[in-house]
Amino acid sequence: MGVSTSRPDPGIAVVTVDFPPVNALPVRGWYDLAGAVRAAGHDPDIRCVVLAAEGRGFNAGVDIKELQRDTAAGGHGALVGVNRGCAEAFSAVYTCEVPVIAAVHGFCLGGGIGLAGNADAIVASEEATFGLPELDRGALGAATHLARLVPQHLMRALYYTSRTATADELRAHGSVWRVVPRAGLRRAALDLAREIARKDGALLRLAKAAINGIDPVDVHRSYRFEQGFTFEANLSGVADRVRDTFGAPSGAPAKEG
Known part of the structure; x- marks a missing residue:
């Protein structure tokens, strides 16, 4: 359980998240994930990082029960911690010195969109x-990150309704490289990683920096702007009112620790 790093092939690091039952990460988990991705990218022998997960799905976002426990105790430490932790993890993926491939299975929700989108x-x-x-x-x-995966109006409709899009739908929009059977996911991700890792390592790092430099959206500033409204929802009591009725719809995974 936790975050681990393996090196299955020369030049490739696989960072794996495993927080049963649904990979809803606590505050510490987000920071651990950020640290693992940054360390892999900083390793001069690594040319590509694969971000993967064990269990039922890729990521179900934050551990809501951790937030509820903290709020019940009269504090906001967990909220501040998870907001900063998510920002750190998303940033670590985006600014990783080498390309990052997200190997997504099952559900990719909430914070999972932040990781995959970056x-x-x-x-x-x-x-x-x-x-x-x-x-x-x-x-x-x-x-901010969902808008990197689907067109603007679809992003808004998905956001307001809390609906999900399939892997095939995202592939049709050009944001998913390949859609494969579950059993072949790790192999497909590693195939792409190997192709990338065959490039010159120094040039890959320059390419990553160059591509980030021409990005039309400052993902760090944009996401932190969004988080300000999360604080407002919490301080006004709106968030507690909604969270207190929390219960996953039929067929959807619950975010729980």
Whole structure:
């Protein structure tokens, strides 16, 4: 359980998240993930990072129960911590010195969208779904990253309804590289990683910096702007009111620790 790093091939690091039952990360988990991605990218022998997960899905966002426990105790430490932790993890993926491939299976929700949306490429399994159920969870955020995966009006409709999009739908929009059977997901992600890792390492790092430099949206500033409204929702009591009725819809994974 936790975050681990392996090196299955020369030049490739696989950072794996494993927080049962649904990979809803606590505050510490987001920081651990950020540290693992940054360390892998800083390693001069690494040319590509694969971000993967064990269990039922890629990522179900934050651990809402951790937030509820803290709020019940009269504090906002967990909220501040998870907001900063998510920002750190998303930033680590985006600013990783080498390309990052997200290998997405099952559900990719909330914070998972932040991770996948900031990756350089996405390989997904056939049953993978992507969405932001934030309005159903008393939160806001990661529209910045969903907008990198789907067109603007679709992003808004998905955000307001808390609906999800399939891997095939995202591939049709050009944001998913390949859609493969679940059993072949890791292999497909590693195939792409190997192709990237065959390039000159120094040139790859320059390429990553150059591409980030021409990005039309400052993802760090945009996401932090969104988070300000999350604080407002919490301080006004709106978030607690919604979270207190928290219960996953039929067929959807619950974000829980």
